[in-house]
Structure formats: C-alpha cells, structure tokens
Amino acid sequence: MKQVKSNHSRANQIATSMGHVTDAMQRTSKKQVPQASRTTLQVNQAAKQSSNQAKQLMSQLGQNFSRDVGHIRSVAKEFERADRALSSGFDLDLQRFGK
Numbered sequence: 001m002k003q004v005k006s007n008h009s010r011a012n013q014i015a016t017s018m019g020h021v022t023d024a025m026q027r028t029s030k031k032q033v034p035q036a037s038r039t040t041l042q043v044n045q046a047a048k049q050s051s052n053q054a055k056q057l058m059s060q061l062g063q064n065f066s067r068d069v070g071h072i073r074s075v076a077k078e079f080e081r082a083d084r085a086l087s088s089g090f091d092l093d094l095q096r097f098g099k
Contacts, residue, residue: 008076008077008079008080011072011073011075011076011079012073012076014072015069015072015073015076018065018068018069018072019066019069021065022062022065022066022069025058025059025061025062025065026059026062028055028058029055029056029058029059029062030055030059031055033048033051033055035047035048
C-alpha cells in the first residue's frame with residue numbers, strides 16, 4: 001500500500017525562508033531615517049510622521065508574518081504526526097486482513 005506522507009522538511013524550508021523575510025522586516029522597521037535640514041519645519045514634520053507610520057506598519061507586518069511562520073511550522077508538525085498515525089493504522093489494518 002502507498003505510504004501517506006507530508007513534506008515536513010519542505011514546510012520547514014519555506015518557514016525558514018519566511019523567517020529571514022520577517023527578520024528583514026523587523027530590521028527595516030527599526031532603521032533611523034535622516035531628516036532634511038533645508039526644508040520647512042512643516043515639511044520635516046510631515047515627512048517624519050509618514051516615516052514613523054511606515055515603520056510602524058512594517059513592524060506590524062513583520063509581527064504578523066512571524067506569527068504565520070509559527071503557524072506553518074505548527075501545522076507541518078501536526079500533519080507529520082497525523083501521517084505517522086495514519087500510516088501505522090494502515091499497516092495494522094493490512095496485517096489484520098492478512099495482506
């Protein structure tokens with residue numbers, strides 16, 4: 001009988017790659033943005049506000065992405081566990097029927 005099997009290692013590879021993206025997002029959200037010195041105060045303030053908002057959004061995206069990476073790993077482990085349980089169950093059924 002054909003073995004039931006999920007690809008846990010591939011899921012981990014994808015999650016690891018996504019983890020690297022998460023790290024980059026977090027680094028980006030913490031970078032300091034230099035302020036212009038030759039523009040008006042109003043323009044500087046608007047630019048600073050936009051920059052802070054973009055950094056905050058990047059940080060939130062990174063946190064959500066990181067949570068999704070954890071979910072991928074968790075689901076992959078659960079599928080692997082279910083695959084093992086189903087495989088051993090199929091083997092027991094075949095032995096019981098003498099095949």
